[in-house]
């Protein structure tokens with residue numbers, strides 16, 4: 151087996167980020183430093199996840215978070231380490247996290263003068279933690295709207311996804327990858343444990359316009375909108391000309407389901423249901439960052455009616471129905487949903 155060091159043409163995350171700084175004439179390195187520290191925190195979390203079964207880090211922490219979900223010990227571990235790493239940069243003045251009811255302000259000296267705010271789902275796919283199925287971290291970065299040096303506040307986070315300056319995710323799976331965009335394409339880096347570096351492995355990721363994989367929790371079928379029920383029927387029809395029936399794949403970790411479909415072509419769906427009319431997934435730190443990546447890779451992201459990135463946020467933890475992946479497949483779902491308007 152060859153490792154990156156054997157080939158000597160490794161491009162580390164830091165090198166790549168600094169090299170791409172040239173894409174932004176006025177860049178001073180603040181965003182690069184933030185992305186660097188995201189990589190550092192990801193390595194810390196990765197190390198803990200890798201040995202989760204051997205140390206007392208699996209299971210519930212005993213708390214219930216703002217979503218009403220049982221918080222896992224690793225949710226808190228990841229939350230703590232990402233917040234600590236970003237505080238250390240002084241390039242971020244506030245953070246919104248799935249695990250915290252309110253935004254965390256970095257109100258001390260340098261940080262208050264920082265240009266960026268950070269949104270994150272520190273540990274995505276928590277229900278898979280104890281069963282050794284891949285999980286992730288999702289993040290999104292915005293330029294603040296409050297004045298530098300002033301107190302950051304909620305308005306810095308109530309920006310539509312189109313305003314993101316960077317977004318990405320880390321997937322802690324059979325290998326650990328970090329995938330990100332700054333609006334100049336989507337790039338994937340694989341962690342080489344022998345040198346402890348994220349190395350460029352998937353530059354300029356593009357997703358197929360049409361795929362053959364659909365991902366949805368069919369256990370909720372009875373509660374799905376008619377349009378989704380119709381689309382699932384469409385996926386399951388036998389028609390070799392259109393490569394149907396499509397394949398059903400559902401891991402239950404958004405990052406992992408999205409990543410597979412991004413590379414192979416497919417559509418991920420978490421619709422509104424009667425029991426959850428706004429769906430389950432959170433706009434700020436799950437749907438917006440994934441949507442930015444999907445669009446940068448030539449795919450599409452929708453709430454079933456319109457573009458996810460154009461939604462004006464109203465609440466830090468608001469949920470939206472989510473359809474993302476290969477453009478033609480998302481458009482097919484949207485068309486079938488449109489046949490039942492107002493549902």
Ligand SMILES: O=P(O)(O)OC[C@H]1O[C@](O)(COP(=O)(O)O)[C@@H](O)[C@@H]1O
Pocket residue numbers: 219248271273274275276277367402403404405430
């Ligand atoms: O179990 P369900 O209802 O299918 O939900 C699975 C979805 O919930 C999530 O686990 C929610 O994310 P968190 O684990 O970060 O709360 C997604 O990763 C996943 O797509």
Ligand SMILES: [Mg+2]
Pocket residue numbers: 271273274275404436
């Ligand atoms: Mg999540």
Ligand SMILES: [Mg+2]
Pocket residue numbers: 225248271272273274275276
């Ligand atoms: Mg989470």
